[in-house]
Amino acid sequence: MHIYIHVPFCARRCSYCDFAIAVRREVPSASFAAALLAEWRGWQAHPAWEDSPTVETIYLGGGTPSRLDPAAVAAILAGIAAERAVSPAAETTLEANPDDVTPAAAAAWVAAGVNRVSLGVQSFDPTVLEWMHRTHTAAQVSPAVAALRSAGIDDISLDLIFALPRSLRREWSADLERALALAPEHLSLYGLTIEPRTPLARWTDRAEVRPADDEAYAGEFLLAHERMTAAGLEHYEVSNAARPGRRARHNSAYWRRAPFIGLGPAAHSGFGAGRQWNLRDWPAWQRAVESGISTVAGREDLDAxxxxxxxxxxxxxxxxxxxxxxxxxxxxxxxxxxxxxxxxxxxxxxxxxxxxxxxxxxxxx
Ligand code: SF4
Incomplete structure (x- = not known):
């Protein structure tokens, strides 16, 4: 069994992001953890446990899970293990933004059971980070990686976004080199897409921004493939590359169609031909959990x-x-x-x- 936990809180919305998030200056960590564990307890009678009794991976994604109080991360992971056997070799990933990574936070995550961190770097170019409305600076990335390594995290993934508008004059090659120089075990690369109702969509509609064309997209994707492969990473999935033995086990489970339980607002769950998804907004999901009613917003069964x-x-x-x-x-x-x-x-x-x-x-x- 694989567990995905959607932590919806972010400090601000990035210009390209249409994820289910709640912008909060103060993160309600304790009430989130309590609601999440209440939802988790409701899953214990599910028949899928019969064939998949052991938790193999846990992934705290978002949103920005690194904005949770580390005590809430510890409470969530302990609450999961209190109900079900978690494999001693389980992969437990936390998504983090570089500005949230301190030596103390990294040590607390490790003590809670986190053994893999996916760091949202996106670019090392200050102009690009500002344009993206990211909360961190490029200078915070290297100390964040060092703090994670010192705390004992030996499985670090870096996220980068490519195919940015030409007008930003982003040097993709330079960003790739800086990421590879940090010797990550894993890299995730996403081409920028324009999602409706985002600041980026508004800028594009007003012709203030021209998206990268197909030629630029292809050129950057193929350059990344070449550089990552030359650096000893295996480009093992369209958006992901890893050192040998360091493929993301949680994501690989989705691609194998292994069973997974999604907890938290907007989280999806899937078992065989069936899948379901939760209420998208944090307040609606929290109200449902606290009222003891279903958090499920929709279900579907795939035909053959x-x-x-x-x-x-x-x-x-x-x-x-x-x-x-x-x-x-x-x-x-x-x-x-x-x-x-x-x-x-x-x-x-x-x-x-x-x-x-x-x-x-x-x-x-
Ligand atoms: S930090 Fe991630 S989830 Fe939050 S707004 Fe930015 S891209 Fe979206």
């Missing part, structure tokens, strides 16, 4: 065709790929001829194929 499509899409995202027979021969040949896929024991997309992942998956019968 949808399941096959999803399994193929997830397979194509990773370097595990698909069984060659899983693709119609004509399509597989066409992809290989175009340089978008290669087949040995499995059929895997190349980085050029990953650039077209959605279109290629959509073309499958």
């Amino acid at each position: 065709g949808q399941l096959r499509l999803e399994r193929r899409y997830l397979g194509l995202r990773t370097i595990d790929g698909l069984e060659p027979d899983d693709l119609p021969v004509g399509i597989r040949d066409a992809w290989e001829a175009a340089g978008w896929a290669r087949t040995s024991d499995r059929t895997r997309l190349t980085p050029e194929g990953w650039l077209r992942l959605d279109a290629l998956a959509a073309a499958l019968p």
